[in-house]
Structure formats: structure tokens, C-alpha cells
Amino acid sequence: MLPQVGVDTVKVLRRLGYNLDYPEDQTCCGQPALNTGYWGEARPCAEHFVRVFKNADVVVCPSGSCVSVIRLLYPELLAHSPLREEALSLASRTFEFSEFLVKVEAITQVGASFPHTVTYHASCHGLRELGLREEPLKLLRQVDGLKLIEMVRSEECCGFGGTFAVKFADISGAMGNSKADSVAATSAEYVTAIDPSCLMHLDGILGKRQSPTRTIHLASILANEGPKNEGRQNDGPTQAKP
Amino acid sequence: MSTAAQRFLQDAAIKSADLLHREVIRRGMDSYDAAHLKGRARIKDWEAARQRCREIKREAINHLDRYLLQFEEKVIARGGHVFWAANSEEACTYVKNLATRLGVRTVVKSKSMVTEEIRLSPALEKAGIKVWETDLGEFIVQLRDEPPYHIVTPAMHLNRSQIAQLFREKLDPAIDSDDPVDLMAVARRKLREAFFAAEMGISGANFLVADAGVVAISTNEGNGRLCTSVPPIHVVVTGIEKVIPRLEDLAVLWPVLATSGTGQGITTYSTLIGGPRRAGETDGPEEFHVVLVDNGRSALLADAEQREVLHCIRCGACLNICPVFRHVGGHTYGTTYPGPIGSVLTPHLNGIKEFKHLSFASSLCGACSSVCPVKIDLHHHLLQNRRNATEAGATKSSERAMFRIWRAAMGSPSLYALGGWTVRKSLRLLYALGLAETFLDPMRVWNRYRSSMPLPSESFRAKWRKNRAASSS
Ligand code: SF4
Numbered sequence: 001m002l003p004q005v006g007v008d009t010v011k012v013l014r015r016l017g018y019n020l021d022y023p024e025d026q027t028c029c030g031q032p033a034l035n036t037g038y039w040g041e042a043r044p045c046a047e048h049f050v051r052v053f054k055n056a057d058v059v060v061c062p063s064g065s066c067v068s069v070i071r072l073l074y075p076e077l078l079a080h081s082p083l084r085e086e087a088l089s090l091a092s093r094t095f096e097f098s099e100f101l102v103k104v105e106a107i108t109q110v111g112a113s114f115p116h117t118v119t120y121h122a123s124c125h126g127l128r129e130l131g132l133r134e135e136p137l138k139l140l141r142q143v144d145g146l147k148l149i150e151m152v153r154s155e156e157c158c159g160f161g162g163t164f165a166v167k168f169a170d171i172s173g174a175m176g177n178s179k180a181d182s183v184a185a186t187s188a189e190y191v192t193a194i195d196p197s198c199l200m201h202l203d204g205i206l207g208k209r210q211s212p213t214r215t216i217h218l219a220s221i222l223a224n225e226g227p228k229n230e231g232r233q234n235d236g237p238t239q240a241k242p
Numbered sequence: 243m244s245t246a247a248q249r250f251l252q253d254a255a256i257k258s259a260d261l262l263h264r265e266v267i268r269r270g271m272d273s274y275d276a277a278h279l280k281g282r283a284r285i286k287d288w289e290a291a292r293q294r295c296r297e298i299k300r301e302a303i304n305h306l307d308r309y310l311l312q313f314e315e316k317v318i319a320r321g322g323h324v325f326w327a328a329n330s331e332e333a334c335t336y337v338k339n340l341a342t343r344l345g346v347r348t349v350v351k352s353k354s355m356v357t358e359e360i361r362l363s364p365a366l367e368k369a370g371i372k373v374w375e376t377d378l379g380e381f382i383v384q385l386r387d388e389p390p391y392h393i394v395t396p397a398m399h400l401n402r403s404q405i406a407q408l409f410r411e412k413l414d415p416a417i418d419s420d421d422p423v424d425l426m427a428v429a430r431r432k433l434r435e436a437f438f439a440a441e442m443g444i445s446g447a448n449f450l451v452a453d454a455g456v457v458a459i460s461t462n463e464g465n466g467r468l469c470t471s472v473p474p475i476h477v478v479v480t481g482i483e484k485v486i487p488r489l490e491d492l493a494v495l496w497p498v499l500a501t502s503g504t505g506q507g508i509t510t511y512s513t514l515i516g517g518p519r520r521a522g523e524t525d526g527p528e529e530f531h532v533v534l535v536d537n538g539r540s541a542l543l544a545d546a547e548q549r550e551v552l553h554c555i556r557c558g559a560c561l562n563i564c565p566v567f568r569h570v571g572g573h574t575y576g577t578t579y580p581g582p583i584g585s586v587l588t589p590h591l592n593g594i595k596e597f598k599h600l601s602f603a604s605s606l607c608g609a610c611s612s613v614c615p616v617k618i619d620l621h622h623h624l625l626q627n628r629r630n631a632t633e634a635g636a637t638k639s640s641e642r643a644m645f646r647i648w649r650a651a652m653g654s655p656s657l658y659a660l661g662g663w664t665v666r667k668s669l670r671l672l673y674a675l676g677l678a679e680t681f682l683d684p685m686r687v688w689n690r691y692r693s694s695m696p697l698p699s700e701s702f703r704a705k706w707r708k709n710r711a712a713s714s715s
Contacts, residue, residue: 003702010706022706027651027658035606037628037637038645045652073625124607157565161605166687168251168603173691174258174569175605204692 002196008223009062009097012110015225016101023052029066030077036163039077046074050083050090058104059094062219064126064194067096072129096126097219098194102135108142112222115145119188119213121179121202122155123195136194136218143221149186156182160201176205183213190216246576247599253574254603263399267568270398274562277505284507285497295498296617298491299553302452302483306543309452309485310534316455320517322530330360333535337362337444337477338369340531344475346371346441350433352459352466353377354446355393355556356535357479359578359591362444374436376465381429385412391572393579394503394558399571433465443469443527447480448499448555450532454489456516457532460499460509470515476527478515482534483552495555502557502615538591548623551590553616554583560610560620566603575600582610586623594627595636601627659703666697 006022013020029049030042049070053059061067071091078087101107120140126132140148159165159175166172179202183191191206191213193199203215257263282288302309314324327333341349349371351357363373363384375384379396383389385408390396397405406420409428417428445466449458457478459466470476486495500506519526543549561567561581572580577588577597585600601624610620631637651661672683678694679686685694 003698003700003705006702007705022703024703024706025655027653027655030652033645033648033652035625035628036641036645037602037625037630037632038642038649039629039632041645041649044649048653124605124609128608128612155609157605157607157609159565159605161607164602164605168254169687169690170251170255170258171566171569171603172605174264175565176691178264178565178569200695201692204688204695207693208691 002200005062005196005217005219008217008219009060011223012097012112012219013060016107016110021056023056026052029069031066031069032162034069034073034077035161043077043081046077046087047081047083050074050078050087053090053094054086057093058100059090060097060100061094062097062194062217063196064096064099064123064130064132065197067094067099068125068129070094096130096132096194098126098135098139099130099132102138103132108138110139110142110222112142112224113144113146114221114224116190117147117149117186117188118190118192118216118221119149119151119183119186120154121151121158121183121191121193121198123193123198124157126194127155132194136192139218139222140192146221149188151182151186151188151191153178153182158198158202160197162197165201172201173205176201177209180205180209180211184209184211188213190214190221192216192218192221194218244596244599246596249576250574250599250603253576254570257571257574258569263571264569266399266401267571270395271562271568274505278501278559278562279505281501281505281507285501291494291498292615292617294494295555295615296553298486298495299555299616300550302486303543303549303552305487306482306485309487310450310482312452313450313455313485314532314534316452317517317530317532320455320520320530322517322532324532324534327360327533327535327537329537330535333360333479333533333537334362334365336533337479338365338371340475340477341366341371341442342369344441344529346475348436348440349373349442349444350376350436350440350465350469350473351380352443352445352461352469353380353396354444354479355390355578356446356481357444358390360479360535360537362479374433374440376433376436376463376469377461378426378429378463378465381433382408385409389573389578391580392558392561393556393581394561399573437468437472440469440473442475442477443471443473444477444479445470447478447484447532449492449495450480450485451489451492451514452485452487454514454516456489456514458492458496459513459515460496460511461513462504462506462510464511467511467513470513471525471527474527475529476515476518476531478530478532479535480532482536482539483554498615499555499557502555502559502613542587542590545590547626548586548590550618551583551586551623553618554587555616556583557615559613559615563609563613565605565607565609582620582624583618586618586620586627589627589631594631594634598627598631598636601631659701662701666699669697 030045033042074087074091078084095104158179159172164172199215199217206213285291317324325336366373375381382397391399402420402422405425410417447457448460496512497508500509518528518530560583564581567581575584577584579587588600589597604624606621608621651657
């Protein structure tokens with residue numbers, strides 16, 4: 001639903017000189033079914049993912065949540081699959097975008113400029129499953145002109161949670177609004193995160209409140225080279241794994 | 243949908259929209275957060291302490307049979323009695339018969355979640371026995387005829403003026419202060435009478451120490467010690483998973499429990515009890531009984547995948563950090579154990595069909611697992627419960643059908659692309675026809691709390707193709 005994140009991820013990585021491929025046969029990592037308990041349905045999807053990506057040196061994905069599924073849940077989901085070994089190997093070569101830049105490649109300066117006030121929401125799976133607390137912040141601190149404003153309870157979940165957002169709409173909405181309160185208290189122009197799904201949910205919550213704060217994926221901030229202004233990030237994030 | 247699930251959804255909607263309630267909880271949790279952080283900083287290596295606690299509990303749970311027997315032997319040798327209760331009914335009957343046989347008319351209780359689980363107080367009251375909760379929080383919720391709101395802080399949802407009002411109604415119409423010190427004095431006077439009238443004291447246990455054969459109890463108000471030493475009979479009611487191998491294990495478990503529970507270095511009273519009063523001793527009960535409650539725990543023990551759920555030391559940290567708990571509050575769960583541990587445990591203890599919804603009522607954010615002092619992978623167990631519920635055919639047939647379609651689409655790149663295209667186009671058409679927010683709009687639940695999702699004109703795949711075509715031409 002949010003292709004711009006994919007586009008911006010590609011832009012940043014290309015600018016840094018990486019040779020990219022986007023296997024067009026890719027679909028989904030399987031998380032929606034997996035997290036709803038449909039492991040039987042998630043398994044063929046995960047196997048498809050492993051087949052499509054097995055020849056890549058490194059897989060970079062602009063979603064901490066998808067990466068945590070591949071890294072932490074595939075070993076269990078595919079424990080009895082003929083693709084088990086390939087899944088384990090793939091898991092060790094799959095990285096979240098900021099993780100790849102900062103942890104793997106030791107890059108924090110990507111030559112980006114974004115003269116705006118920004119607050120950062122620590123998406124749960126990136127933070128707690130992948131242990132990415134500092135990596136996105138390190139990248140943000142190097143962005144020219146960007147002023148980072150810390151929000152309270154930045155590590156509390158925004159309330160998306162996949163099918164949870166629909167099955168328990170009232171709880172998800174309330175959690176989203178609490179997060180939006182934290183965002184609003186910073187008066188930042190943008191709220192950023194490393195997970196498109198959090199941003200899609202927050203964008204809707206903020207939109208409904210007619211909040212002036214806009215959502216933007218980390219990759220889209222880093223994609224900005226000049227001091228030009230971005231519009232409301234409507235074509236935002238995606239589940240693509242470029 | 244089970245009635246428990248329906249009630250949960252209704253209550254969750256009400257509570258999560260109740261800003262006043264949310265504010266009370268938020269304030270309570272903010273002060274807990276600060277104390278917890280400070281407490282953790284006092285422990286030199288918090289992660290190492292957690293790991294050690296996990297190993298201790300793991301060892302205990304994996305050799306539960308041996309350690310429980312060791313504990314029992316020591317208690318019996320000191321003149322105590324041990325009763326193994328397979329379920330709530332057996333446990334309640336044992337205590338009730340004991341009370342009736344010894345002519346007990348008044349019971350004082352210190353805090354125990356297991357007695358809530360087995361519904362002991364109602365069983366005793368039915369037999370005409372008066373039961374006093376003596377933990378201040380428990381005393382308050384008992385007066386309100388409510389279950390505990392939280393496993394550590396049972397009355398955290400009430401402010402002092404509500405408590406003053408309650409005391410005026412139930413205890414003394416002359417109360418004219420809502421100062422906590424004054425209110426405490428009122429409760430204290432009332433409870434003193436109960437302590438000295440009671441013929442039986444009932445407590446829970448935080449740990450059962452196998453090698454020493456003693457019960458370890460942590461409390462903050464001193465009521466625990468009065469319950470266990472003043473009345474002539476003391477009954478400990480506890481779950482079989484509370485056993486730990488060695489006395490020295492308390493050196494790490496006690497401070498870690500206190501830190502996780504309230505941020506304290508150690509609770510105000512840390513008590514070890516091993517049996518009835520011995521010759522020459524000045525206090526302690528004449529009779530000492532331990533009721534070891536199974537009530538579904540053995541079945542969980544048999545489940546290799548989820549056995550570690552029995553490591554829980556009921557510290558409440560996972561409730562405190564849980565964003566769902568913070569928004570819906572403790573009573574909404576409708577279970578003895580609320581919050582993440584309750585959502586994991588209840589389907590095991592009370593049935594997956596009836597309580598599976600709790601395992602789905604989570605964003606799987608993992609905050610619970612990150613604080614649990616015995617490192618239970620709580621959110622992963624929620625996920626496994628979901629899988630088990632689905633495999634048991636306990637989910638809706640419409641949902642099952644939807645995921646079958648999803649599976650077909652995800653296995654085929656062209657179907658996947660077509661699916662994405664169809665969704666974008668049909669939603670566009672629907673909205674162009676002015677049918678947004680009608681029953682035809684699949685996004686109406688989403689849109690209840692969110693502005694409508696922007697629909698991109700083309701997918702990333704299409705953009706990628708165009709870009710590649712442009713750069714190669
Ligand atoms: S599951 Fe862990 S955090 Fe939750 S109450 Fe039990 S010990 Fe505490």
C-alpha cells in the first residue's frame with residue numbers, strides 16, 4: 001500500500017553505491033497469517049520467500065517487523081520444511097535498513113538533508129526483536145538541518161499489531177491516540193520510524209485528529225539530498241524488500 | 243464468539259475510551275516505571291540477575307516432582323501437613339473441612355492470587371465462615387465486592403477520595419478525611435479486631451524452598467506476619483510451580499522479585515515459615531497446613547513448548563509495561579490473572595475455546611518479554627496460543643476462508659500483483675460512488691479511529707519496472 005518507502009530505500013542504497021535487485025516474484029514474508037495463528041497458511045508463503053531470495057548476498061528490508069519474522073520466526077515455522085537450511089542461512093543475511101547501514105556497514109552519514117523538526121517512534125519489532133535502539137537515531141543525528149525532538153514513552157507500542165488493529169479496533173485506536181498525544185507534545189513537524197506499518201496506522205490516527213504532524217519513514221528522510229520540502233507523506237511506506 | 247470474548251470486547255471499548263481511568267492508570271504506572279528503573283540500577287548486573295532467576299526456575303520446573311517431595315518431607319518432619327489438590331474444588335473442600343472440623347468462624351487472609359484463582363473465600367463464606375482480606379488493597383476491593391484489579395496492587399484503579407467514600411459507606415459514616423494516613427488508621431483498627439478474633443490465617447507463598455522445607459513470603463504491610471503467626475491455625479495455599487531448589491536461591495530471587503514488583507530493593511517483610519510452633523517458642527500457629535494446588539499446571543508442565551510459563555513469580559512487571567493493560571485496565575480481562583501473563587496462562591487453565599481471544603488481544607509488541615525477570619518469552623507464547631487456537635479450529639470460518647485465499651495469492655506473484663491492483667481499484671471505485679463508510683466499505687473498522695488510507699496509484703513493482711525500463715532505454 002505504501003510504495004514510496006521502497007522507492008526511497010532504493011534511492012539511498014543506490015546513492016551509497018550498492019548494486020540492487022528487486023526480485024519481482026516476491027510477495028510477502030507471511031507475517032499477517034503467522035501472527036493471526038495461521039501457520040499452515042504462512043508456511044508456503046515463507047517458503048516462497050526463501051526461494052525467491054535464496055541467491056541474494058544480502059536482503060535489506062525497510063521494515064523491522066518483517067525482518068524479525070524472517071530472522072526469529074522462520075526457524076520455528078520452517079523447522080520441518082525441506083527449505084529449513086536455506087531459511088536459516090537467509091535469516092543470517094537479512095537486515096533491516098538502518099541495521100544494515102549502521103551495524104553491518106558502519107555508515108551513519110548518508111549525505112541527507114532534511115531541515116525539519118522530527119520525533120522518533122521506536123517501532124516494537126525493530127527495537128525489541130532486533131535490538132535496534134540507537135541505529136536509527138545515529139542516522140537521524142547525521143542528517144543536515146534535522147532537529148530531533150524526543151517524545152515521552154517513545155518505546156511504547158503505537159497500537160498497530162496487524163489484524164489486532166481490526167479485531168480489537170477500540171484498543172488499537174486508543175493506543176494510537178496515546179502515541180499521537182506523545183507525538184503532539186513534541187510539536188514536531190514529522191514523526192518517523194523504521195516500520196511502514198506503524199507509520200500507516202499513525203498517519204491515519206494523526207489524520208483523523210487533524211494533527212499538523214506528518215509521518216515519514218526513515219528511508220524517506222534519508223532519501224532527501226537537497227533542503228527541499230516534502231509534502232504529506234501519502235505515498236508512504238511499503239512492504240517491498242528491495 | 244464466547245461470552246467471555248464478547249464481554250472483553252465490550253469492556254475494552256468502554257475502558258479504553260474512559261480518559262479518566264486511563265489517566266489514573268497512567269499516573270500509577272509512571273511512578274512504577276521510575277521506581278522500577280531506579281531499582282534495576284541498584285542491581286549490579288540486571289541481565290545476569292534475570293538469567294540466574296530464569297535458570298533457578300527452569301531447574302525447579304524441570305524437576306518439579308523431586309523438589310516438591312523434598313519440600314513435603316521437611317514440612318511433615320516438622321509436624322506440618324501437606325495436601326495435594328488436583329483442582330480448585332479439592333483445595334477449597336480441604337480448607338473448608340479443616341475449618342469446620344476445628345470450629346473456625348473467622349479467617350484472616352494475606353494476599354494470595356491462588357486463593358482468588360480457586361475462589362476460596364466464596365467457598366468459605368458459603369459455609370458460614372467470615373473471611374477478612376488484610377492486605378490494604380485487597381481489603382478495599384473486598385469491601386467493593388470486586389476482584390483484584392492487579393496481581394500486586396489490587397486497588398490501583400482507585401484514588402483516595404473514592405476510598406474515603408467507600409470507607410464511609412462500609413465502615414464508619416463519621417470519616418471526614420481522605421488523607422491516606424487517616425484512612426490507613428481506619429483500616430488498621432478494623433483489621434486488628436479481625437486478627438485477634440480469627441482462628442485461622444490463610445496466606446499464599448512466593449516461594450517454597452525445597453532443601454529447607456520452608457515457605458517464603460514477601461509483604462510490605464506486616465499483615466502477612468500477623469496472619470501467619472497470631473491465629474492458632476495457618477494454612478498456606480499455593481501453586482505447585484512456586485517451588486525452588488535451595489534457600490540460597492532467595493538471595494537473587496527475593497531482590498529481583500521486589501525490584502520487578504515495586505522497585506524496592508527488598509520487600510519490607512521477608513518471612514520464612516517451616517511448620518507449627520515448636521516447644522518453647524513464644525509464637526506461631528499450633529497447626530500448619532500447606533495446600534499445593536495443581537489446577538491445570540501439570541498439563542502445562544507436559545507442554546514442552548510452553549512449560550516455561552510456569553516460571554512466573556507473579557511480580558506484575560509484564561502488566562505494568564503492557565500497553566493493552568494500560569488502556570483497558572485489569573478488570574476488563576475478566577480473569578484472575580490479567581495482563582500478558584494472564585493472556586498466556588488463562589487459555590491453558592480455563593480453556594482455549596473460551597479464552598483464546600486474550601491471546602489475540604495483543605499487538606505482540608514484546609514489551610512484556612523484555613521486562614519479565616524470569617525471561618518468559620510471553621509474546622511468543624501468545625503467538626503459540628494463537629496457532630494452537632487456529633489449529634484446534636477455534637477461529638471463525640470466514641477468517642479461515644480469508645486466509646486460504648490469502649495463501650493462494652501469496653504463493654503466486656501474478657495473483658499477488660492482481661490482488662493488490664484489484665484492492666486499489668475497487669476501493670477507488672467504491673469511494674467514487676460515495677459508498678465510503680457503508681457496510682460495503684471493508685475499511686470502515688479501520689476508519690473508525692483513522693482517516694482513510696491513501697491509495698497509491700501504482701505499486702512499487704510497477705515503479706521498479708518503469709524505472710528499469712527508463713534506465714535501460
Ligand atoms: S510473567 Fe514474568 S513479568 Fe509477568 S508476572 Fe510473571 S514473572 Fe512477572
